[in-house]
Amino acid sequence: GQQLNQSPQSMFIQEGEDVSMNCTSSSIFNTWLWYKQDPGEGPVLLIALYKAGELTSNGRLTAQFGITRKDSFLNISASIPSDVGIYFCAGQMTGNNRKLIWGLGTSLAVNP
Amino acid sequence: EAQVTQNPRYLITVTGKKLTVTCSQNMNHEYMSWYRQDPGLGLRQIYYSMNVEVTDKGDVPEGYKVSRKEKRNFPLILESPSPNQTSLYFCASSPEAVLVWAQYFGPGTRLLVL
Numbered sequence: 001g002q003q004l005n006q007s008p009q010s011m012f013i014q015e016g017e018d019v020s021m022n023c024t025s026s027s028i029f030n031t032w033l034w035y036k037q038d039p040g041e042g043p044v045l046l047i048a049l050y051k052a053g054e055l056t057s058n059g060r061l062t063a064q065f066g067i068t069r070k071d072s073f074l075n076i077s078a079s080i081p082s083d084v085g086i087y088f089c090a091g092q093m094t095g096n097n098r099k100l101i102w103g104l105g106t107s108l109a110v111n112p
Numbered sequence: 113e114a115q116v117t118q119n120p121r122y123l124i125t126v127t128g129k130k131l132t133v134t135c136s137q138n139m140n141h142e143y144m145s146w147y148r149q150d151p152g153l154g155l156r157q158i159y160y161s162m163n164v165e166v167t168d169k170g171d172v173p174e175g176y177k178v179s180r181k182e183k184r185n186f187p188l189i190l191e192s193p194s195p196n197q198t199s200l201y202f203c204a205s206s207p208e209a210v211l212v213w214a215q216y217f218g219p220g221t222r223l224l225v226l
Contacts, residue, residue, distance in 0.1 A: 003154060033213050042116075042202050042217025043155070088155065092213050100212055104154040 006089050006103030013079055014111050021087060021106040022073040029091035032065050032072040033100070037086040046087075047074070081110050114139045116218035118203050124224045125193055133188045133221050135203030143206045144186040145170065145215070146178065148199040155202070161186055162209045193225045 004023045013019060023032070031050055035043035047058050049065035049072060056063055062075045072091075076083055089103040116137045125131055137144065145160035147170075157170030161180040175197055177189040186205075190197060200222050206215035 031213055040220070042204070042220055044217070045214065048213055090213070099157075102155045104152065 004089055004091060004101055004103040006106055008106060009104070010107040010109070012109045012111065015079060015081060017079050019076040019079055019083070019108060020073060021089075022071060023089035023091070023103045024071040025091060025101070026070065027091075027093060027101075028069045029093055029101075030069070031092035032063070033090040033092070034061075034063050034072070034074045035088045035090065037088065037105070039085065043088055076108075079108075079110050081112050084108060084110050114216070116203055116205055116216050118201075118218040118221050120221060121219065122222050124226065126226050127194055128192050131190050131193060131223075133190075133201060133203075133223070135186045135188065135218060136184050137186075137203075137205040137216070138184065139205065139207070139216070140183065141205035141207050141216075142183070143209045143212060143215070144180065145204050145212075146176070146186070146188050147202045147204065148172065149202060149220075150199050158188070158201075160209075193223075195225045197223065198225045199223060 004025050006023045033048050034046045036046050037043045047056050047063040052069045053067050054065040060077045086105040086107050088105045090100045119134045142163045146158040147155045149155050156172045158176050159178040161167045167178050202220050203218040204215040206212050
């Protein structure tokens, strides 16, 4: 099945640093989503983006829906140890409301 | 508390021995689905259900069966498990299919098939 190109695959940073990850696709999406999966848990929705160019924040997290509708990025500012986990992007395609296309995830480790 | 529950959380079995992983949600959601998560392959949808008695294949349905006899339950059945079905499985639900992005995930079932 189709998948999104998510990068980087993994990151190891110091507490307090900012983090940036992104997803790209060859297809146009009408919704971009960012999820976080804590160790031993299922993914949890962090941010949903519905419009090209949209910039949305959730606490220290900021995500943007690319103008071309083919990409999105997620920034985490001033990282803390509890930010550890796997971050997934997902897109919902135009005209296919039931299906999400998933990235492979960015694994984040934070050194206190 | 709104939640999706899965049982068992961990399971070790042998090739060919039929098993069922249960999934239940208490939010009166119409849409439910099953995913498997494998290293390097991300989350892949196995089956989904838009409502009671309505199920359809996802991206990787081979070797799996599902049923949706009640709104709250969506069991995943492996009639004859094989080692390549060793994986981490997630059940998820959302209020309706068009809101699939708003799905709640269960805690996961880690399956090892020997």
